[in-house]
Amino acid sequence: MEKSIPHIEFDSLKPDNSGIEILTIESIAIRKTEIDHSPEKAHQLAFNMIVFYTAGESRQLVDFVWHEVKRNTIIHLSKGQINAFQFNEGLQGYVILFTEDYLKKQINTLPKNELIRLFNAHLFSPIIQASQDSNVLNYIELFHKEYSNIEEGYNQENTYNALYSIIFSKLERLKQYQTFHLKRSDKLNSFLDFKSHLETHFNTSRNADFYAEKLNITYKHLNSICKDMVSVTAKQFIDAFVILEAKRLLINSEIKSTELAYSLGFEEPTNFVKYFKKHTGFTPNTFKKDYI
Structure with missing residues (x-):
């Protein structure tokens, strides 16, 4: 039995790939038995991904939520x-994959809000439902056509970059209707600062007062910010963050739950087991076995 779920790297078959690729969902489904891991089983991405469904109905796993x-x-x-597909009959669409390096190269051409809305996993839902008259698909289809044209090599990377920027802008426009509160930049900036401190210190403290002090604000103010941004208290957000980190570490390494407990800042392994079970309904070992 495997001791961890697959960690999937960006691996394009196209020579001189600049860090971006587009595939069809159908092609992945057809090849699912030929590749080292099953795309229908939980796996961790080492790249960024956008999936656009054009036909059929199904489910997709994102960070343990279907x-x-x-x-x-x-x-x-x-x-x-964490990702997993479910390839039902008639399911169609496109999958755009791009590396962290590629994203960094494009940052200067993308508005800051686009990156916040589309790639802030702890802040917003990963799902967008486009309207029937949305023209995002037109640009994705054009991107796929350009990418599949093996004869056209000259200036092709600039074409990819231009289409990528357009697709991002189109997606950001769709996402902004779900995230009006981003305009309240004072609270948004404070929340992002809070999240940044949490990413650095979550194994030091799970106490909301600790982070309020880091931000030079009161516990009440931090709670207000969290409720406005993500509709939970600061403590609830901290716990959800720690649990997600614990889940990712549990299923992607050979670390024992006792070692994980200490690495997450728990003084006693039994306290971590109780904490994990309280928030998930499973013991760490049971959760790991279920996903592997």
Whole structure:
């Protein structure tokens, strides 16, 4: 039995790939028995991914949560997130894969809000439902056509970059209708600062007062920010963050739950087991066995 779920690297068959690729969902489904891992079983991404469903109905796993998908559903995932497909009959669409390096090269051409909305896994839902008259698909189809044209090599990378920027802008426009509160930049900036401190210190403290002090604000103010941004208290957000980190570590390494407990800042392994079971309903070992 495997001791961890697959960690999937970006591996394009196209020579001189600049870090971006587009595939069809159908091609992945057909090849699912030929590749080293099953795309229908949980795996961790070492790249970013956008999935656009054009036909059929199914589900897609994102960080241990199954999301219903149908025509015009868009799923976006960041590097490090857990993913799995469910290939029902008649399912069609496109999958755009791009590396962290490619994203960094494009940052200067993308508005800041686009990156926040589309690639902030702890802040927003990974799912967008585009309207029937959305023209995002037109550009994705054009991208796929350009990428599949093996005879056209001259200036092709610039074409990819231009289409990528257009697709991102189109997705950001769709996402902004679900995230009006981003305009309240004072609270958004404070929340992002809070998340940044949490990413650095989550194995030091799970106490909301600790992070309020880091931000030079009161516990009440931090709670207000979290409720406004993500509709939970600061403590609930901290716990959800720690549990997600624990899940990712549990299923992607050979680390024992006792070692994991200490690495997450728990003084006693039994306290971590109780904490994990309280928030998930499973012991760490049971959870790991179920996903592997």
